[in-house]
Every structure is written in structure tokens, then in C-alpha cells.
Amino acid sequence: MTDTPAISVRGLTKVFGDKTVVDAVDMDVPPGAIYGFLGPNGSGKTTTIRMMCGLLTPDGGAGECLGYDILTEAPKIKENVGYMTQKFSLYGDLTIRENLDFMARMYRLKNRRKVVDKTLTDLGLEGRGDQLAGTLSGGWKQRLALAACMQHQPRLLLLDEPTAGVDPKARRDFWDEIRRLSKRGVTVLVSTHYMDEAIQCDFIAYIAYGRKLIDGPAAEIPAKVGLHTWRVDGPDLTELEDALASRPGVEQVARFGAQLHVSGTDEAALAAVIAEEKKKNGTHRWQKKDTELEEAFIYLMATAADNFGAPGGPGE
């Protein structure tokens, strides 16, 4: 594995009609990393991914994917990338084996039978190869789709909201699999809006309104957002939450279990509010804490909530 980025794009832009869906996005995905691509619905994640793997022609910008030009070498990119769409998109009226075999043929794999058998074994579906793929549960469909686009052993996996609508247990299994692949050297670019998934990424980019707001190693994101956070627990948290929300200096109050995390960008103003609260009501325990990814994401999502006003907007 070399150190050249798996994906490196500059100024990626896509316009649908009069809407700029992706606006001058730069992105570098280091090889071997799990790169989280975050943003609200309709923010342009899917469109960006499609442009990076040559499915869509950008209206502006350029870049490389696995060292191939995204504008001119789409066929080469497709041969070396595994792309999993957000909707289950294998054939529900083909059996599991037929689906895997079909995908293997798309990539002109040799020893197809062996490859498919191995995939079935790895999935733990040896005995169920003749079951129609449409009858699988949501979680199994996602795992099958992942396995199908891994058969040609791509160096890069593009996963577009792979766990949308999948139950928590299946999601955890799915992420175990992603980490296993990453350990084998596969670069993974995964878009999601689940925070618990974002936390598992090595790098993160956050996009809203088609513009990249922030990116970097996951550990540096909270510092880049620039939030200061206090933790509080005690009785009547709901009342406290309402009371704090309108105070100057408090930009975000988020509930985590039996605690509130109170954040703001102005450290002094936030401290003043909290000092006042402590004096007024001695029953709450306050404690300064490091801002973590969770608070940072809630903050980012709140500041760029609804893109283009339409749920599942362009390209989603």
C-alpha cells in the first residue's frame, strides 16, 4: 500500500437544473482508512460519491480515485471499486447464489463457482444459496449486498448509507465487517447520518448544502468545531434543559442518558451561565468535560439542518 490517497478530488461541483447540489468539494481519503462522510439528507453525499466513482460526470472540478482520473478513467475505477447503494439493490427475484454469481460475472471473475461458494460460506449462508434474495431481512440484505460488491476484492469500498433502516444488532454486525475489511487494507468511504457510526471512523468530512464544512481525523473534529462543553446531572433535567436553552452563551443542550451536555463556542459566556445556575440551584452536579464527536455532530447538524427543504432531495 502506497501513501497516495485512495481518493483525492478538488473543486467537485454538480448542478442539477438551477440547484448546485455539490459545490466545490475537496476531499482526500488516505489509503486503508475508514472515512466517514456525514451530512443531513439532501446535502449532496450520494452525488459526491457517484462523481468519485465515475457514475456521474462532474460539472466542475477534477480528481483521482485509486490513481485513476475520475473524468476519463471511469471504467478502470469501476473495476477496482466496490459500490453499495443506499437502497438494497440486488435482484429480489433472483436467489442469493444467482445474485452473487451475476455480480461475479459483471467483474469477469475467474473460478466463479469457487468465489461464490466462498462468499456464501463467509456470510454463513451456505445452505441458503437457493433462497430468493428478496425474502431476506433488511440486515441480511445489506450484508449480502456488501459481500456481493466485495467479491472482486476491490481496494476501495464506497458505501452510501449502508445501514439506513437496519436494526441496531445488524448495524453492529455490519460495522464489525467493515472494520475487518479495513484491517485487510481496504479503504472504506462510508456515508451515514448515525452518530454512533461516525464515531467508528478514522477520518470524517461533514457536508451541508453541498459544501464541505469541516474535515479531518475524527479526533480533531471536536477541536475544529470549537465547542466547550459542561456535563450536568441531577433532578428535573427537562426543566433545566428548557431553562438553559434560551440563555445567551448556551448554544446547545443535548441529552445523553441521565445527563445533559451543555455546549457553547464562547467559553466565558457559557461559564457565566453555569456559575449562575449553580448559585440558583444547588442540587445539580456540574462538570467541565472535553467536547466529543457527539456534541460536535449535533452542533453541525443543528446549524445545517434541512437542506433544500425536501426530504431525500436531489441525489439522495
Add this chain to the structure above:
Amino acid sequence: MHLSLARFGAVLVKEFVQMRRDRMTFAMMIMIPIVQLFLFGFAINSDPHNLPTLVEMADESPTARAVLAGMETSDYFDFIGVVTGQEDGDRALRDGSANFVVVIPPGFERDVIRGLSPDILVAADASDPTAVGSAVSALGGIVEVAIKQTLEGPLAFAAGRPPPFSVSVHRQFNPEAETSINIVPGLLAIILAMTMVMITAVAIVREVERGTMETLLATPVRPFEVMVGKVLPYVLVGYVQTIVFLAGAGLVFGVPFIGSPLAFFVGFNIYIVVNLALGFLISTVVKTQMQAMQASFFLILPTILLSGFMFPFAGMPGWAQAIGAAMPATHFLRLVRKVMLKGADLADIAVDLRAMAIIGAVIVVVSMLRYRQTLD
């Protein structure tokens, strides 16, 4: 049970809102009655006039001219030219450029004067019995008037004697004037248009609708491989349909197949390709399988009415003929009737092949332009 007017109203309003949002269905609801009204009201005429007619004149006498003038003033016959031998006349009937050939025998006037009662032969293309039927039945009256006119002046002495000449009609290709012989070959054009267009459109749209198209396009497969791979099985379906159809037509309805199988095969393949291209074009316009079905049905309606399948093409006004001529089924239908009933060969159907090829080329170009857009 307690019924609520408010709830009922809510469902009612919701249904109207949804109806209005579904533009395609809404357009169909408005368009279908209008289209039907215009087609049935204006375009369809089961008593066609001005049928193209050729004359073989072995006698150019005033009497012969008077007979032809009588036919022309009846409006049923439109004299489009003169042929010099039986072969030319037969060819014109076979390739469909004329519906009638009128043969004036040599020495016609002389024989009338001599009281030999010569025979004028009218060869009619009866492969479409409706088209020529009313003209043929009008012939008797026309001839009677013509006889009266010719017997004025120098030939007046012949009046009162047995008719000075007679007209015999020779119904070619379908002497019994059986409707099934006309309808059955045409039906093949309609069946293929219906299934090929719809199946192709639905098959492609289904892939897009279910999201599998995106998975496909993310693999190294080329769009061309996808399209050809998807469409070829349906070509096979078209073959099977046609074989079953031809067998049924021959065994059950006794429809003959007297023309060149090669001509049929060539025309049939072009027709299938044109229809698949049309289905492909529809798939680039619509978004759901439901819309693909609707659009296919919407196209089928004028195909049935304006192609000459149910009603004589010659009986339609110019604008309807123009629409009809733009539809591939019109030309394939003529081609099948020519080959099966009239014994046509490749040369006779060249005009239909050319028309289908032009229509097909236009469809392919338009759909290719649209396809690029839908990829992005």
C-alpha cells in the same frame, strides 16, 4: 356504525390531490377521451373514397373514356396512372400502390357498336375487403349511368338492346372477401407492437425503479452491454409470439402465406427492432413501471385505429394518414398483408422496409440523446 362526513371528505380531497399530482395519469384521463373522440369522429371512415386506381387502356375511344369519366365522378376511384400490361397492374396491386386496375379490352368501342357486349375487367385488391367493398358495390350504378351517356348521340341506336357492355370484378387475394383473412395478418403487427414496446419499457424502468440499475452501472458493465443484454430476450419472445401466431393463423383461420418467407423475415426483424427502440425511448421518459404501461397503452390506441388495422387507411383524412404513416405498425401491417396474402417478395415490400427504417432511425437517435441525459 358511525359514519363521519369529515373523514369521508378528507379521503375524497386526498384522492383528488393525488390525482392532480400524478401528471401522467391525469394527462391520460384527459387525453384518451379527446383522442378517441377525434379518431372515431373524424379519422375513421368505413366507406373510403378516392381509392388509387390504375387503367390499362387497350382502347382509347370516346366510349371507353366516358366509362372512366363516370367512375371518376363517382369519387370512389382516383385514377393515378396508366399501365401497359397485366404484369404492371398485378405488381401495383401487390405492392399496394393501387387498389384497383381497370382493364379496357382492345376494340372496346367497336365491339359495343357491333353489339358484342364486351367486358371491362376491374381487378380489385380484396385483401382489405372493407376498403374496396363499397366502391365495388357502387360500380353497378356507375356503369348504368355510363351506359346511358355513351348511348346518346351516334350510338343511340343501341339503346333498348341488351346492355352494350358489362363490368366484371375480379377480387384478388381474398376472393371470398373474408374479414379474418384481412384482420389476422394485421393483428400480428398490433400484438408485436403492444408486447414489444411495453415489455421493453417496463423491463428497463423496473431496473431503475428498484435501484438495481445503479448497482449495474457501478460495475464495469457498459451501458451498451446492459441494453442489448436486456433487450435480446424479448426479441426471442417476439419470435415465439410470431411462430405461434403464424401457426394459429394458418391452422385455425386458414390464412394463406403465399409470399416470400425471406421478405417476411427481414421485415419482421426490422419491425421488432423498431418496437424495442420505441420501448426504450419510453423508458427514458417515464419514471415508474406504472407510467411505462400507461404510455405504452397510450401509443397502442392510435396504432389500432390509424394503422389501417381496423379501418381502411385510404378512408382517413390527410392528417390522420400522416399520423398513421409515422407509426411503424402501419408499414409492418401492409408488409404482412402483402407477403401473406398477395405473395409479395422483397422488391414489393421495399417501400415499407424503407419507411420502418426511417422511423426506427429517428426513434434510436432521439432515445440515444435522452439516454445520455438520464445517466447523468
